[in-house]
Amino acid sequence: MLSRSLLFVALSCAAVGASADSVPSVEATTLPVVTAKSGLTIEDVRTFTSVYNLVKQAYVEDVGDKQLMEAAIKGLLSGLDPHSEYLTQRQLTELTEDTSGSYAGLGLEVLTVDGLLRVVAPIDDTPAERGGIKPGDVITRIDGKTVTAENVNDSVDLLRGHPGSSITLTVMHEGADEPADITLKRETIKVSSVRANWLEPGYAYLRVAQFQEDTGAELKRKLGKLKAKLKGKDAALRGVVLDLRSNPGGLLTAAVEVSDAFLESGTIVSTRGRLNENDLAFSATAGDMTDGAPLVILVDKGTASAAEIVAGALKDNHRGVILGQRTFGKGSVQTVLPLDDGHAVKITTARYYTPSGTSIQATGIVPDIELRDLKLTLRDSAPTLISERDLPNHLKGENESSDAEATSDTKPASLDDYALNEAMHVLKAIALRPGKTTKG
Numbered sequence: 479m480l481s482r483s484l485l486f487v488a489l490s491c492a493a494v495g496a497s498a499d500s501v502p503s504v505e506a507t508t509l510p511v512v513t514a515k516s517g518l519t520i521e522d523v524r525t526f527t528s529v530y531n532l533v534k535q536a537y538v539e540d541v542g543d544k545q546l547m548e549a550a551i552k553g554l555l556s557g558l559d560p561h562s563e564y565l566t567q568r569q570l571t572e573l574t575e576d577t578s579g580s581y582a583g584l585g586l587e588v589l590t591v592d593g594l595l596r597v598v599a600p601i602d603d604t605p606a607e608r609g610g611i612k613p614g615d616v617i618t619r620i621d622g623k624t625v626t627a628e629n630v631n632d633s634v635d636l637l638r639g640h641p642g643s644s645i646t647l648t649v650m651h652e653g654a655d656e657p658a659d660i661t662l663k664r665e666t667i668k669v670s671s672v673r674a675n676w677l678e679p680g681y682a683y684l685r686v687a688q689f690q691e692d693t694g695a696e697l698k699r700k701l702g703k704l705k706a707k708l709k710g711k712d713a714a715l716r717g718v719v720l721d722l723r724s725n726p727g728g729l730l731t732a733a734v735e736v737s738d739a740f741l742e743s744g745t746i747v748s749t750r751g752r753l754n755e756n757d758l759a760f761s762a763t764a765g766d767m768t769d770g771a772p773l774v775i776l777v778d779k780g781t782a783s784a785a786e787i788v789a790g791a792l793k794d795n796h797r798g799v800i801l802g803q804r805t806f807g808k809g810s811v812q813t814v815l816p817l818d819d820g821h822a823v824k825i826t827t828a829r830y831y832t833p834s835g836t837s838i839q840a841t842g843i844v845p846d847i848e849l850r851d852l853k854l855t856l857r858d859s860a861p862t863l864i865s866e867r868d869l870p871n872h873l874k875g876e877n878e879s880s881d882a883e884a885t886s887d888t889k890p891a892s893l894d895d896y897a898l899n900e901a902m903h904v905l906k907a908i909a910l911r912p913g914k915t916t917k918g
Contacts, residue, residue: 526550552631559826560591561812563631567820572638577729579669579690583638584645584662586611587688587726587782593627595634597649598806599724599780601669602687605662611649613724613780618657619648641666671728674700677902680708680716682768686736689728689784694735701739701767715771717905719898720792723776723802727783730811734760737791739767744795744833747787749811751828756811762795772908773798774901777845782806789843790832799908800845801901809839847904852896 530550533541548564555562565573575581585604589596597615600606617633618625625633639645643664650657671693673685682704684697708714720740727733730747737746741762748759775798777789786805792798811828829837866872 562825565822582641582666585667590630595625599726609660609662614652616650617647639664672696682718685721689732693732716909717772719774719901721776722781722785723778724780725785733784733787737788738762742766746791749828749830756828772905774904775800777802777805779803783808794833801847802845805842807840807842809837854896
């Protein structure tokens with residue numbers, strides 16, 4: 479079957495729920511047939527046939543031949559790794575929807591592992607994210623039906639549905655003693671993959687939620703609009719925070735474009751597999767949109783796949799500081815091969831490597847500065863410590879401001895976002911150093 483046309487190169491954590499990390503190839507490619515090192519024996523064939531016949535004869539209910547063969551194919555692929563699978567026509571349609579960023583569902587990226595339906599990450603501003611679902615959560619029931627190893631793939635399909643329809647997920651949060659029921663309403667998810675705004679004058683915030691077909695162009699467009707508003711003493715960027723937290727991945731080409739936006743030169747990523755067609759390398763082109771401004775990249779355990787490519791490229795090229803938690807560790811490439819008009823096989827065909835030649839498969843990217851998962855809160859009351867200006871009859875300072883001015887402190891970038899506040903501290907520390915080069 480490997481001789482069919484190559485349709486997609488994939489970098490996914492899961493091909494359902496929110497986005498399937500796949501990218502259309504530039505042209506159709508014919509893959510050569512690879513001869514297995516050790517072939518099947520007649521006993522292997524007899525064993526399979528015997529099991530097949532026993533199921534047909536003795537299973538409690540009658541099972542059709544087509545259903546059995548499809549189950550056998552699914553089992554063959556799912557036994558390889560969590561990312562190889564058999565795709566139905568519906569799943570192929572969803573694959574196309576995912577890369578365009580528009581579909582009807584909850585906004586969840588999920589992964590099936592050992593019969594469990596585990597959340598990789600919810601997408602920003604979707605029913606899943608607003609409902610409180612977090613990376614690492616396990617979905618144990620869907621509308622009261624238990625998710626098991628036997629029905630986990632079918633359960634994934636239930637996450638999608640008509641906009642406006644409701645669904646109740648029973649979710650086990652990490653560290654929780656018992657599961658919680660969360661009722662969500664499906665929506666048409668039109669995901670804008672990039673958000674951009676100012677944290678403080680001169681300090682830009684770029685949030686990439688996932689990597690879609692237009693993510694690279696969208697990031698450049700929104701960053702360009704921010705830069706156009708710079709005036710006076712803030713006419714140049716002082717620093718940029720690139721937020722890749724809970725980013726489940728996406729298109730390889732989009733990851734390359736985003737990396738290239740911050741790099742003047744150097745390797746971005748390479749892939750290597752058994753076939754020569756899977757040995758690829760991508761390099762940066764001249765032109766850093768930030769003009770070398772200090773860069774901090776925020777990551778966490780939900781930063782996966784294509785998002786890890788960006789983090790790895792910027793880290794290995796010493797372009798920015800990686801801040802946060804060890805990433806997900808999904809370092810393999812999937813290829814989608816058509817079987818007929820309505821079915822295809824998604825199979826792992828290569829590993830990808832960061833510019834230093836490192837595979838992050840199952841290990842992830844270790845941040846330069848590791849952070850705990852903490853949250854900032856305001857004090858209930860002001861601290862009791864006093865300063866000189868609080869003493870009665872103190873000598874008036876030449877630059878002492880009025881009480882109103884003294885209490886009008888600038889608000890932090892985001893009071894309850896500990897990691898973002900730390901990123902700002904790092905950026906300001908880098909900005910105080912001579913020169914623009916940042917070391918990862």
